[in-house]
Amino acid sequence: xxxxxxxxxxxxxxxxxxxxxxxxxAHGVPVRVGSRAGTPPFDWADRATWAAVLSDVDAVYVSYFxxxxxxxxxxxxxxxTELAVSTGVRRLVLLSGRGEEEAQASExxxxxxxxxxxxxxxxxFSQNFSESYLLEPVLAGEVVLPTTGVAEPFxxxxxxxxxxVAALTETGHASQxxxxxxxxxxxxxxxxxxxxxxxxxxxxxxxxxxxxxxAALTSAGVPGDVVSFLTYLFTTVLDGRNAQLADGVQRxxxxxxxDFADYxxxxxxxxxxxx
Numbered sequence: 001x002x003x004x005x006x007x008x009x010x011x012x013x014x015x016x017x018x019x020x021x022x023x024x025x026a027h028g029v030p031v032r033v034g035s036r037a038g039t040p041p042f043d044w045a046d047r048a049t050w051a052a053v054l055s056d057v058d059a060v061y062v063s064y065f066x067x068x069x070x071x072x073x074x075x076x077x078x079x080x081t082e083l084a085v086s087t088g089v090r091r092l093v094l095l096s097g098r099g100e101e102e103a104q105a106s107e108x109x110x111x112x113x114x115x116x117x118x119x120x121x122x123x124x125f126s127q128n129f130s131e132s133y134l135l136e137p138v139l140a141g142e143v144v145l146p147t148t149g150v151a152e153p154f155x156x157x158x159x160x161x162x163x164x165v166a167a168l169t170e171t172g173h174a175s176q177x178x179x180x181x182x183x184x185x186x187x188x189x190x191x192x193x194x195x196x197x198x199x200x201x202x203x204x205x206x207x208x209x210x211x212x213x214x215a216a217l218t219s220a221g222v223p224g225d226v227v228s229f230l231t232y233l234f235t236t237v238l239d240g241r242n243a244q245l246a247d248g249v250q251r252x253x254x255x256x257x258x259d260f261a262d263y264x265x266x267x268x269x270x271x272x273x274x275x
Contacts, residue, residue: 005058008032044076074109154260
């Protein structure tokens with residue numbers, strides 16, 4: 001048996017990663033944060049940083065930046081997992097995108113890497129409204145997006161973290177693909193309406209065309225690759241392919257997933273959405 005004891009959390013300062021780090025630390029699990037600001041630093045774009053963070057590591061939470069759907073992601077995942085397994089990593093937990101066909105190539109790489117594996121396919125994060133690019137529009141009172149009536153089973157990042165920690169630390173999750181969703185389908189208009197109700201503030205949802213959305217982002221100075229990625233998410237992934245619920249949270253944790261209304265209540269109570 002390997003003497004490795006450390007769990008590496010890539011993206012360890014991100015929405016899911018920092019939650020996983022907090023949970024592992026609370027459980028007394030030695031954890032290393034994989035980020036550009038970490039010690040040692042980790043950067044997906046600089047393979048020279050990979051070996052150091054894998055020292056004495058037994059398990060890895062693999063969260064790829066910016067997304068498994070971008071060009072070059074599969075090559076990076078293959079190179080990283082080959083290095084990880086060669087240095088003694090025995091367990092890999094991959095955060096993947098639900099309904100992202102491009103991500104399945106990376107899933108296959110992890111499944112064939114020679115270590116125990118668990119795949120977590122997540123739908124749209126609830127926390128995108130509070131910890132990501134949709135926070136500013138919510139605060140401004142108007143959320144403009146290129147989508148109309150397509151429903152999404154928003155999943156809570158806390159559920160993702162709980163499933164990841166279980167897969168990293170417990171038995172019984174090897175060779176499992178967990179599709180994680182919330183318990184309800186909501187359109188983005190529904191979601192914005194629930195946020196408005198929770199905050200007591202008027203917040204409008206405004207649907208626009210993908211062309212107008214991309215143009216607005218570009219005029220606001222958003223980099224071209226980010227514009228292309230966001231347009232891809234809203235026009236390709238958000239086409240109804242994920243408009244059904246999955247039982248991944250229940251299967252992995254033995255409990256139902258957290259509801260979007262609970263998320264809204266907690267964020268509203270924190271005062272974040274009042275500016």
